[in-house]
Amino acid sequence: MRKAQGSWEKRILKSLNSMCTELSIPLARKRPVGEQKELLNKWNEMGTDEPDLSLFRPVYAPKDFLEVLINLRNPNYENGDSLSFRTHLGLIQVPLKVKDIPELKEFFVELGLTTGQLGIDDSTQVPPELFENEHVRIGQKVLAEQDSAAAQQYIRQGSPTALRAELWALILNISSQPEDILYYEQLKTNVIQHDLLVDSLIYKDVKLTASNDDYYFVFEDYLYQVLLCFSRDTSVLGHFAYNSASPPKSYIRGKLGLEEYAVFYPPNGVIPFHGFSMYVAPLCFLYHEPSKLYQIFREMYVRFFFRLHSISSHPSGIVSLCLLFETLLQTYLPQLFYHLREIGAQPLRISFKWMVRAFSGYLATDQLLLLWDRILGYNSLEILAVLAAAVFAFRAVNLMEVTSLAAAEAVLADLSTLKVMPLLQIFLFATVT
Amino acid sequence: FYWMSVQTIRNVFSVETGYRLSDDQIVNHFPNHYELTRKDLMVKNIKRYRKELEKEGSPLAEKDENGKYLYLDFVPVTYMLPADYNLFVEEFRKSPSSTWIMKPCGKAQGKGIFLINKLSQIKKWSRDSKTSSFVTQSTKEAYVISLYINNPLLIGGRKFDLRLYVLVSTYRPLRCYMYKLGFCRFCTVKYTPSTSELDNMFVHLTNVAIQKHGEDYNHIHGGKWTVSNLRLYLESTRGKEVTSKLFDEIHWIIVQSLKAVAPVMNNDKHCFECYGYDIIIDDKLKPWLIEVNASPSLTSSTANDRILKYNLINDTLNIAVPNGEIPDCKWNKSPPKEVLGNYEILYDEELAQGDGADRELRSRQGQSQGPKGGRSRDSGRTVLTTW
Numbered sequence: 055m056r057k058a059q060g061s062w063e064k065r066i067l068k069s070l071n072s073m074c075t076e077l078s079i080p081l082a083r084k085r086p087v088g089e090q091k092e093l094l095n096k097w098n099e100m101g102t103d104e105p106d107l108s109l110f111r112p113v114y115a116p117k118d119f120l121e122v123l124i125n126l127r128n129p130n131y132e133n134g135d136s137l138s139f140r141t142h143l144g145l146i147q148v149p150l151k152v153k154d155i156p157e158l159k160e161f162f163v164e165l166g167l168t169t170g171q172l173g174i175d176d177s178t179q180v181p182p183e184l185f186e187n188e189h190v191r192i193g194q195k196v197l198a199e200q201d202s203a204a205a206q207q208y209i210r211q212g213s214p215t216a217l218r219a220e221l222w223a224l225i226l227n228i229s230s231q232p233e234d235i236l237y238y239e240q241l242k243t244n245v246i247q248h249d250l251l252v253d254s255l256i257y258k259d260v261k262l263t264a265s266n267d268d269y270y271f272v273f274e275d276y277l278y279q280v281l282l283c284f285s286r287d288t289s290v291l292g293h294f295a296y297n298s299a300s301p302p303k304s305y306i307r308g309k310l311g312l313e314e315y316a317v318f319y320p321p322n323g324v325i326p327f328h329g330f331s332m333y334v335a336p337l338c339f340l341y342h343e344p345s346k347l348y349q350i351f352r353e354m355y356v357r358f359f360f361r362l363h364s365i366s367s368h369p370s371g372i373v374s375l376c377l378l379f380e381t382l383l384q385t386y387l388p389q390l391f392y393h394l395r396e397i398g399a400q401p402l403r404i405s406f407k408w409m410v411r412a413f414s415g416y417l418a419t420d421q422l423l424l425l426w427d428r429i430l431g432y433n434s435l436e437i438l439a440v441l442a443a444a445v446f447a448f449r450a451v452n453l454m455e456v457t458s459l460a461a462a463e464a465v466l467a468d469l470s471t472l473k474v475m476p477l478l479q480i481f482l483f484a485t486v487t
Numbered sequence: 488f489y490w491m492s493v494q495t496i497r498n499v500f501s502v503e504t505g506y507r508l509s510d511d512q513i514v515n516h517f518p519n520h521y522e523l524t525r526k527d528l529m530v531k532n533i534k535r536y537r538k539e540l541e542k543e544g545s546p547l548a549e550k551d552e553n554g555k556y557l558y559l560d561f562v563p564v565t566y567m568l569p570a571d572y573n574l575f576v577e578e579f580r581k582s583p584s585s586t587w588i589m590k591p592c593g594k595a596q597g598k599g600i601f602l603i604n605k606l607s608q609i610k611k612w613s614r615d616s617k618t619s620s621f622v623t624q625s626t627k628e629a630y631v632i633s634l635y636i637n638n639p640l641l642i643g644g645r646k647f648d649l650r651l652y653v654l655v656s657t658y659r660p661l662r663c664y665m666y667k668l669g670f671c672r673f674c675t676v677k678y679t680p681s682t683s684e685l686d687n688m689f690v691h692l693t694n695v696a697i698q699k700h701g702e703d704y705n706h707i708h709g710g711k712w713t714v715s716n717l718r719l720y721l722e723s724t725r726g727k728e729v730t731s732k733l734f735d736e737i738h739w740i741i742v743q744s745l746k747a748v749a750p751v752m753n754n755d756k757h758c759f760e761c762y763g764y765d766i767i768i769d770d771k772l773k774p775w776l777i778e779v780n781a782s783p784s785l786t787s788s789t790a791n792d793r794i795l796k797y798n799l800i801n802d803t804l805n806i807a808v809p810n811g812e813i814p815d816c817k818w819n820k821s822p823p824k825e826v827l828g829n830y831e832i833l834y835d836e837e838l839a840q841g842d843g844a845d846r847e848l849r850s851r852q853g854q855s856q857g858p859k860g861g862r863s864r865d866s867g868r869t870v871l872t873t874w
Contacts, residue, residue, distance in 0.1 A: 098644055099677045101703070215719060216727040266707045268791065269716060272643040272673060338643075340723045420719050 055126075055373075059298050059365040062122050066325055067302045069113050074251055077110070081251045081319055090246050097242070100257075101265070101274040107258045112328035116410045119327070119363060120145075120403070123373055126365070143395060144380030145402045150367055152378040155386065158440060159482055162432065164210040165475075167483050172212025173424040173475030186214075193217045202227060210431035212424050212475070219340040225430050226353040230346050238345035241283035248286075252320045256281045260331045269419045273338035277331050280348050284355075290322035293356035298366035324360075329407075332414040333359050336422050358435055362410050370435040375409050376402055378439040383446060386485065390450050399462040405442040408469075412438055416469045425474050441474060444481035448472070490515055493781055500755075508757040513807060513814040516781060517658070517760050518753045523744065524762070524781040526631045527592045530565045536747035561740040561776050565633040567592075568612040575632055576613075579606060586635040586685065593629070595780065597694035602635060602685040636775055637680045640768040642720065646678040647671045648693040649714065649766040649774075652783065653741055653833065654803055656759045656820045658752040660836035663745055664806060665738065667829045668795055671712040675701040695788055709789040721772075729772055737766055737774045742834045744776060756816045759807040761799070802828030 074081055085093070093100075124145045153161060165171065170185035180186070189211065196204045197220050205224045213221050223229065245253075260277045264270045270277075284290070294301055301323025334351050341347040361371045368374065383401055384391045394401050408416050412435070413425060428437050445466065446453065452465045491499065491514050499506050500518035508514065522528050537559050540548035549557045566575040568589075579587070589609065591599040603609055612630065639646045652666035672693040684690050689701045698710055721730040741764055763783025767775050785800065787793035805826040808814045832838075 214727070215722040216730075219723055266705065268708045268712075271705065271708050271710075272645065272712060275644060275677075339720050342724050419716065 055365055055367050056298050058122070058126050060300070062119075062365060063299060063302060066113055070251070070302075070325060073110070073113070079251055079254075083249050085247055085249050089249075093246050097246075097279070099275055100278040101260075107254060107261065110254050110258045112259060112262075113255060113325055115328040116407045117403075119372075119410070120406045123365065123376060126373065143384060143391070144377070145400050146373065146377045146380060148373060148377065150369075150374050150377055152369070152374055152381055153436065155382070155482065158436070161434075162428075162437070162440075162478075162482060164431075165428070165479055165482060167479060170211060171475050171479070172214065172427075173421070173473065174479065176212075190214045190217070193221065197221065197224065200224060206431055206433070208431075209427045213427045215420075215423075218423060218427070222340065222350060222430060223346070226350060226357070228346070228349045228353060230343075230349070234349055235345045238283065238348050241286050241348075242279075244286040245282045250285060250320055252285050252326060253282055255326055256285065256331065259326055259328060263329055263415065264331050264335045267332075267335065267415055270332075270335035270338065270415075273335060276338050276342075276344065276347060277334055279344050280334050280351055281326070281331060283348060284352065285320040285322050285324065285326070287322045287352065288318070290324060290352065290356060291318060293360060294323060297360055297364055298368075298371075299360075299364040324355075327363065329411050329415070332411050336414055336419055336426070339419055339423070357433075358429060359412065361435060362412065372410065375435060375439040376406065378436060379405055379409070379442050382440065382443040386443075387447055387450060390446065390453060393454055394462060397457055397459065397462070399456070399459040401446060403459070404463055404466055405446070408442055408445075409435075409438045413441065413469075417472060417474065418470050421472065421474045437478070440481065441478055444477040445469065445472065447481055447485070448477055493520070496520075500753075508755075508816070510816050511813050513757055513759065513816060515759060515761070515807075517655075517758045518755055519751070520760055520781045522751050523748045523779050525592050526565075526590055526778055527567045527629060529744070529748075529779060530562060530567075530631065532751065533559075533562055533744060533747045536743075558739075559743060561736075561743070561774065563633045563636060563775055563777075565631050568609070568630045568632055572613050576606065586637050586680070586682075587632050588635040589630050589632050591630055595782075596696035597688065597692045600688075600692060602691060603632075604682060604685065636767055636769055638770045639678065640770050640772065641678050642673075642717075644677045645673050645675075646691065646693065647673040647712070648777065649717075649737070649764075649768070650783070651714075651737070651741070651764040651766060652761055652799055653745075653764055654759065654761045654806060654830060655745060656807060656822075657756075658745070658749040658754045660840075661742075661745055661749055662820060662835050662837070663742070663833045664827065664830040665741065665833040666799060666802070667714075667831060668798070669714040670795070671714065671717050672698070673710040673712065674698060675703040675705075675710060695784070699788065707789060709792060711789065711792065725772070733768065733772050733774060738833060740766075740774060740776050744779065745834075759803075761803050798829055802826075802830050806830060 070081075124147075126146070126148045159166070163169075170189060172186070172189065175185040176182070193208060193214055194217065196208050197217060202224050205221050209221055209225065228234075256278070260274060260281070264277055265274050291301055301318045302325060303318060333355065334347075337347055337351055337354070341350055358370070361368060362375075363372065365371070365373060380402055391401065412429070413422055417425065425437065425441065429435060449465055453462060456462045456465060493516060496514065496516040496518065499508070499514065522532055537548060537556060540559070547558050551557055564578065566572075566578070568575065579585070584604070586602055586604045588600065588602050606613075609632070639648075649669060649671055651669035654664040654666070656662050656664075672695060674690060674693055675698050676687065676689040678690055688697050692698075695709065698704055704710065718730060718734070721733065760781065761783070763780035765777040765780070767777055769775065785796050787796050805828055806822045809822045809826050
């Protein structure tokens with residue numbers, strides 16, 4: 055796994071360096087004073103008056119990453135001549151251990167049919183006295199006690215909209231201390247003083263994704279503020295201790311190969327890819343104070359999101375999620391799986407992008423937030439794979455009738471009307487297996 | 488089937504043509520809708536309504552210690568020009584650093600609107616008032632001047648307003664429906680109250696007709712947000728109670744504005760009307776009624792917009808002319824619940840007066856709504872008992 059991750063990183067870095075040479079733009083440079091002043095003035099509206107980005111392209115897109123994952127093979131693994139009782143017909147060929155439905159039912163026991171859920175039991179037809187009012191009351195109590203562990207347990211049943219911002223902060227252990235605000239201001243100063251090549255990549259990504267999104271276009275300027283600071287935040291390097299990836303390195307001009315002149319580039323070690331800004335966008339619905347928004351995003355990234363774009367054997371890593379998705383589909387919807395495979399529409403090719411982005415930009419925001427509640431509550435990303443399978447199950451009838459990959463994509467193009475909690479509940483607890 | 492423009496309505500109902508609508512003809516405007524939809528007449532009617540309530544001693548007309556109406560202060564201070572010029576000057580001098588907005592009475596789409604912060608900028612109207620004040624000015628030159636709301640609620644640093652659709656099937660008894668799928672219109676440029684930008688219409692006017700000429704206009708989302716997005720954002724960042732209170736107040740001011748014009752409206756039984764209400768929320772989460780449009784734009788600027796307008800027209804016609812049958816203007820105008828579509832009952836005077844308090848509460852049920860639809864949310868307002 056580490057070898058694969060290492061070679062993937064080399065490829066990304068090579069791509070970044072070649073873009074740099076092609077466009078003759080330095081990876082980093084200090085801004086002249088005039089430019090610094092100008093940027094400071096426009097800090098709150100960087101969305102307008104953007105530089106010419108036509109020559110920039112994203113370093114990679116999720117589908118490039120998928121190709122790498124598909125080609126992962128374990129050289130030590132001996133499958134034997136005979137086919138095992140269940141040959142894996144999906145794209146992922148790495149035999150990692152993933153949960154099956156009985157194990158998932160146990161893991162996600164609070165999502166069961168007999169437990170109240172926000173996203174289901176707060177709908178119009180259900181009187182609030184049955185569940186919602188009590189749930190809100192408990193939430194307020196949890197916040198009053200500032201009990202992080204209780205909050206994590208509580209949020210498995212969903213968070214009331216009015217309490218969500220505080221609950222997430224409690225679970226992620228974010229409290230806006232003066233030193234945090236100061237740290238953010240320091241990062242902002244770094245942005246003003248130095249210009250990085252990745253800045254243009256961030257700009258381009260925001261313009262391509264969030265700026266065109268019905269829900270998130272309003273927050274475009276916040277995204278720049280958060281992401282530009284993020285790429286300069288060296289404290290993020292800390293997460294590489296438990297990440298199979300390593301931060302890319304670059305060398306001061308003219309000193310190639312000399313270790314004393316090696317620096318991490320970008321300073322936070324994370325090269326953004328196409329869609330990266332969508333990790334931040336939904337958070338703008340909860341936090342409108344830049345330094346708090348920043349802290350929450352950073353913590354979400356180093357706890358969860360990094361696993362979605364690095365190769366590892368962790369159960370919440372993207373490889374495991376892909377395998378979990380494919381296994382669920384193959385085991386519980388075999389007809390659908392075989393059909394799609396026959397017509398050249400391997401399901402993972404469609405669902406991969408949903409999982410890499412944690413469904414941001416695909417679901418309606420209120421549904422997405424309910425989903426992310428559960429990510430925090432269970433401290434696991436496996437729910438993304440389960441939801442992806444549940445979506446396929448939901449649209450199975452239509453999918454059985456399509457005869458091409460393009461048609462399958464069309465059936466699954468618009469997820470904005472889906473309600474995630476009923477889908478998850480039915481798939482896990484109400485489907486006859 | 489004939490959907491009339493306001494011009495045609497004028498002709499149809501004008502005394503000269505002598506045209507009479509037959510029983511199976513229903514039209515989409517009230518003959519004197521301008522009592523609500525012209526900026527000056529709307530303000531006049533609301534002012535009159537407030538004074539009447541005050542005279543009756545109604546609790547609705549209660550004022551606070553500064554003389555401001557507690558429940559009926561939802562229109563910014565407004566004067567007609569040139570008629571009220573001197574009154575305006577008096578008010579202006581009380582707070583000389585304030586900004587005012589000049590709007591022509593009979594125009595739409597943001598045409599002819601400008602902001603002022605000095606008396607010299609409207610000298611033209613003062614000269615006229617000094618001369619022949621008894622000669623009625625032609626309606627084309629009539630303007631209203633209102634106190635500009637220079638502290639609008641900003642999201643992402645931008646100003647926005649709300650466009651809500653309200654269908655009125657009859658004024659007496661008042662029966663009106665609110666369309667659940669309203670939207671917010673955002674400016675493409677960041678808001679600033681700075682005096683140097685008073686001329687920049689991209690900062691101040693949210694009309695799509697204006698914004699779509701801006702450099703940063705995006706054709707995919709059109710600068711529009713759904714009201715449910717707004718609700719989610721406000722609940723998440725400000726809390727449930729203040730958000731519910733805001734939406735309750737918005738419903739309140741719509742109903743009050745309709746009640747204000749109901750006595751002067753020609754309640755022709757051949758008529759129904761779908762209004763476009765423009766509302767601005769300030770940074771204290773207080774909603775203000777800016778204006779009411781008789782012919783809200785039914786063209787679409789984005790794909791989502793097209794779906795919304797399509798459904799709007801569909802649902803409107805289902806209520807006005809149920810069952811798709813040939814209409815009969817003598818029907819009781821009580822459509823069955825199933826045809827409401829995305830509309831919900833905003834206020835039904837008959838129901839409200841019928842079973843007293845019990846019914847009032849239930850007819851209020853459908854009002855506050857958000858991503859979850861028409862769910863009852865009692866905001867706990869015990870003061871108001873009459874609707």
